[in-house]
Amino acid sequence: MQLRLLLLPLLCASFSCQEETSSSKQKTVEPPVIAMIPKGTTHSFWKSVEKGARTAADAHGVELIWKGPLKENDRAQQIQLVQQFLTQRVDGLLLAPLDHKALKAPVLRAKAQGVPVVIFDSALEGQPGEDYLSLVATDNFEAGKLGGQQMHKLLNGTGKVVLLRYQVGSASTTRREEGFLEAVQAGGGIEISVSNRWAGPTVGDAKNESLNLMGRLREADGVFCCCEPVAAGMLLALRQEGLAGKIKFVGFDSSPLLLDGLKKGEIDALVIQNPKKMGALAVTTMIDYIKGSDSSQSTNTFVDTGTAVVTLQNLHNPEIKELLE
The missing domain is CATH 3.40.50.2300 (Response regulator)
Structure with a gap:
């Protein structure tokens, strides 16, 4: 009887350790959260950018939050969105600035708080590689x-x-x-x-x-x-x-x-x-930085996403049709 009582605490401790070990194995690392702020959300261009961005985010196991101002002249709302995501402490911020001057200060605040920023679609005052990571856009x-x-x-x-x-x-x-x-x-x-x-x-x-x-x-x-x-x-x-x-x-x-x-x-x-390519490259540029997969070389400060001219004569060319999908 005494031996049984002596063994009981040891057995409980053993089971407790097993439970803790099992619990720790079940813990998973949360995926990075990236916020993406376009100039707007209604035009076809932005819907294609979002499509490309979500495809890239899903492929890399990243959570993407897409949110933009209702009108493409609402600088104040876009600034508020930047501040909102900084308060939420997202892992990265992708921004298409409505105004190349007005959005500079919010981006510098992000840098000061340790939140990396990739600018896409439209340039921002400042130096890529210093004030923000990179510009992903059409030339x-x-x-x-x-x-x-x-x-x-x-x-x-x-x-x-x-x-x-x-x-x-x-x-x-x-x-x-x-x-x-x-x-x-x-x-x-x-x-x-x-x-x-x-x-x-x-x-x-x-x-x-x-x-x-x-x-x-x-x-x-x-x-x-x-x-x-x-x-x-x-x-x-x-x-x-x-x-x-x-x-x-x-x-x-x-x-x-x-x-x-x-x-x-x-x-x-x-x-x-190529809006889908622009969205995808903006996301992958940020992911490479967050995950450190591009540690062997510095992030490209400008990523050109390409352009083409469409006419009635080349409308049905395969390369043009792919861009228009």
């Missing part, structure tokens, strides 16, 4: 040049062109506009009749501004729009006024509406990005 100046070269070709190097800009503070579209102007004016035969008007963040805003420009558009030979909502608003305005297909039109990005315009001959060319 927007070169993409704008592609649009300018296409317009120059369509007009045979002569005529009047309207440039409808997006909105002040957007670094990506500003660079496209600059690239377009450099290329389309090469040789001096093309006059830019309008270059100081901004469409705003929505298709409705862009349509209204396009209607306000209708007198100038009737006198023009071509028009360039630097992103999806601006091109969509312009197309709707041209259709309303019976001018669609009567003026050379080079747009940027793709959507069902813009592709319909291309097929109908109302749009002559679209410069398209």
